[in-house]
Amino acid sequence: MLQVAYIRQHPDLVKKRLAVKQFKDLSVVDEVIRLDEERKRLQLEFDTTQSKVNTASREIGLLMGKGQQEEAATRKLEVAALKTSLQPISEQLNIVGQQLQGELVKLPNLPAQDVPAGKLPSDNITVREGGAKPVLPQGAVPHWDLINQFGIVDFETGARITGSGFPLYKGKGAKLQRSLIQYFLDYNTAAGYTEYLPPLMVNEASAYGTGQLPDKEGQMYFMPADNFYLIPTAEVPVTNIYRDEIVKEEELPIKMTAYTPCFRREAGSFGKDVRGLNRVHQFDKVEIVQIVHPDKSYAVLEEMVNHVESLLQSLELPYRILKLCGGDMSFASALTFDFEVYSAAQERWLEVSSVSNFESFQTNRMKIRFKDANGKMQLAHSLNGSSLALPRIVACLLENNQAGDHIDLPAVLHPYFGAGSLTL
RNA sequence: GGAGACUUGUCCGAGUGGUUGAAGGAGCACGCCUGGAAAGUGUGUAUACGGGAAACUGUAUCGAGGGUUCGAAUCCCUCAGUCUCCGCCA
Incomplete structure (x- = not known):
């Protein structure tokens, strides 16, 4: 499997080399790059929200330790709301991840520089x-x-x-x-x-x-x-x-x-x-x-x-x-x-x-x-x-x-x- | 096939709900010590994906996948694997 980072950095080179291997569907490369960007966007969104959940959970623990039950309960509601908003993001992230993987495995290895062109x-x-x-x-x-x-x-x-x-x-x-x-x-x-x-x-x-x-x-x-x-x-x-x-x-x-x-x-x-x-x-x-x-x-x-x-x-x-x-x-x-x-x-x-x-x-x-x-x-x-x-x-x-x-x-x-x- | 125990970092090994990415040890790296080495000693030592010029920082990962919970290495379920005993067997 090719490395996404490499594809992202050298899209044109990748396409050129794939052509030598008689790989026709070069749109896969663009799709990989698009999905990878999408994945990063979602990942960032997921991470920030999850981070808030984690922080809040830690605070709830502290509050409960101090016996401040009511405040803890309020914060629990807050976390519940965050988690609800997290759900679709996480699902989307999964889907995009799978799609990316699905596209990535379609790509054959790139031929080395001295591989002769030709089909037969x-x-x-x-x-x-x-x-x-x-x-x-x-x-x-x-x-x-x-x-x-x-x-x-x-x-x-x-x-x-x-x-x-x-x-x-x-x-x-x-x-x-x-x-x-x-x-x-x-x-x-x-x-x-x-x-x-x-x-x-x-x-x-x-x-x-x-x-x-x-x-x-x-x-x-x-x-x-x-x-x-x-x-x-x-x-x-x-x-x-x-x-x-x-x-x-x-x-x-x-x-x-x-x-x-x-x-x-x-x-x-x-x-x-x-x-x-x-x-x-x-x-x-x-x-x-x-x-x-x-x-x-x-x-x-x-x-x-x-x-x-x-x-x-x-x-x-x-x-x-x-x-x-x-x-x-x-x-x-x-x-x-x-x-x-x-x-x-x-x-x-x-x-x-x-x-x-x-x-x-x-x-x-x-x-x-x-x-x-x-x-x-x-x-x-x-x-x-x-x-x-x-x-x-x-x-x-x-x-x-x-x-x-x-x-x-x-x-x-x-x-x-x-x-x-x-x-x- | 039946019964039970177990699966934590490079390795060994602690940890039964709240700063635990995870004690302790070994190994490894660098430094001190040494004429040099060993011993001793100090510091450091996971991976993936992000953010950031950088310092640094977020998320995930304690066999795999689900679930409970505000919070899971820790509780529950499913699966896989390892080991022990019994059975069977080349």
Whole structure:
């Protein structure tokens, strides 16, 4: 959530930046400013009247202490009158406060200065590429065929147990998942991230904190009996670890990593985009999250990008890093880098990670703050990234390394998988 | 699932209707003391939203939300959470 004070001070700048993010309804900004002024007016009125009530009440106490009952009774009437006049003010103040909040949550985060303008994924800028696209053997097939050949993921049975998009990993397929998770977590903890295993369901306040609510509730699975949401990413529970906390400045940066399954409803997709492991309702992911000093967040973003890049390099997959344009970025992000790996048999790029700086957008909602050197309260900045989402990594590993009767695995995975290749 | 206890500031902990934003302690900051440090000692130390050039000042906040009252951390109701005992259970 943007800070009202900032909007008030820089309305034109805010509008300009929102336009980069393809946010059309700029009247929201004016409405926020108007409601904020209205709120201040009412607040002042409420405070002055309440102040009179408080003073009178104190005096009544003193009078009664002195046994001057009659005078006390007179003053009570006075207070009653004040309170009657206070009622509509307080109601109005509440309404205006809610309206202001309602408008405020409509505004996405402002994109950073160097976010490219543009609406579509094609407007994203390729920052760099790495790894070489493999030359596949004759008769190479996409991963959904390999999965069947090797008997490692069973979509039909998963669909029977739950529904489509809920893969059932089996045998070496299940072990490959476990190997990847373990490797990713080890890689992250070696870089100083603290490992967490968080709850997989969150309450409303947590979903609101990271920006999933109020806007995108349709993307999450919801359990009405208990008012819980299944997490779409570990980002939600992990970032919320510090919700409503005032941390010590020297505790920053806080680096956290977690493996969780992720649940996404993702209605409305079809065709080859969703074939096989390309897009599923439940998948495994290892996430990294940092809570940092505002002055450092862009340096940390770069550090996280490098971290994920090295991880991809270690998997020996061809990849590219994109700087997302304003129109393709998420609601809460100020700057995002997407990582895609090249799926050689499908001949397409698949997104496997998204690393973002949210600046104070999430921490403002969650009230994650620290006291700076001057003793001033400041919002921390939050960042997160995938390292990595598994299904598409698996798709690429399978497709790019297929060798007839087996699939070669990158060296880093051998100790985890207990073998150098996946065989029939 | 049943019964009970509890939820106060960064932390511990007092406080059952009237200057209580909240005693006391710890921690932290600054100063004194010291060759330096520890100990000792003095002072300060919540957040949000307002007003004010500033000094300063108003309002709210003692798990959350309602209520009673001129006045609530203190009384009542609802909800959430923590702990203990019993039951059940991987």
